[in-house]
Amino acid sequence: MGFIYPIGQGCIYAMRSQQEWGKLPHMQQTFRDAFLAAIKSTGKSMRQVALDAGVSYEQLKNLAQGKSKSTNVDDAVRIAxxxxxxxxxxxxxxxxxxDRPTxxxxxxVGAGAQVPVFDAYPKGGGPQVECPPGLTPTGIVAVEVEGDSMEPVYSDGDLLFYSRNGHDSVPSDIVGHRCVCExxxxxxxVKQVKAGDEPGLFHLISLNPGANNMWNVRLKWAARVQLHWPADLAKKI
Incomplete structure (x- = not known):
């Protein structure tokens, strides 16, 4: 079954195969050529393109490696x-x-003596990261994981996004969830927060099975982790 796709002003090509589409006479380069050139000129990673376009990373990798020179029209439109x-x-x-919001x-955040103080950067002077697809940037901040203390759940360089409900607030819905807290x-x-033995106290359960848990801790604030973004997907500004 072929594809029908409008090209230019009122001109329609009916294509019987992806190979035929990739060799249309008006095209100056194959789709693979265009894709490789776009990656080079914009600096976007293939993983980021896959996420933005909603296509398979393996599909893009095969395209980049020359295992395929084209793709179906719907995916091509999304990639473009x-x-x-x-x-x-x-x-x-x-x-x-x-352009993406940041x-x-x-x-x-890390563990033990490696845990730094939050808000380590001057206001407006810290690094920014592109807002991941599907996440609204308003009111959201991120922290970067340092070290391997949270393996295998979170790795060094990963980003955790969260939103604080008030400056000093410990919402009731955090219990049982992975949270960023102070x-x-x-x-x-960054721990799983559970109710402590008395009101206002909390047990902080380590994500790494070999790390120590913390019992009956009083918190200044806590916020659920809304999104975990692996280091190789994050694009810092």
């Missing part, structure tokens, strides 16, 4: 859109970096 252009513009090399990185001594943690 992820670079901020339409399919015709994409094949002509008209791509540019896609989220501030408040600091880093204890009364000003130390930051």
């Amino acid at each position: 859109a992820s670079f901020g252009t339409n399919l015709e513009g994409f094949l002509e090399g008209n791509t540019s970096p896609v 989220i501030a990185i408040a600091g880093k 204890d009364e001594d000003g130390m930051g943690w």
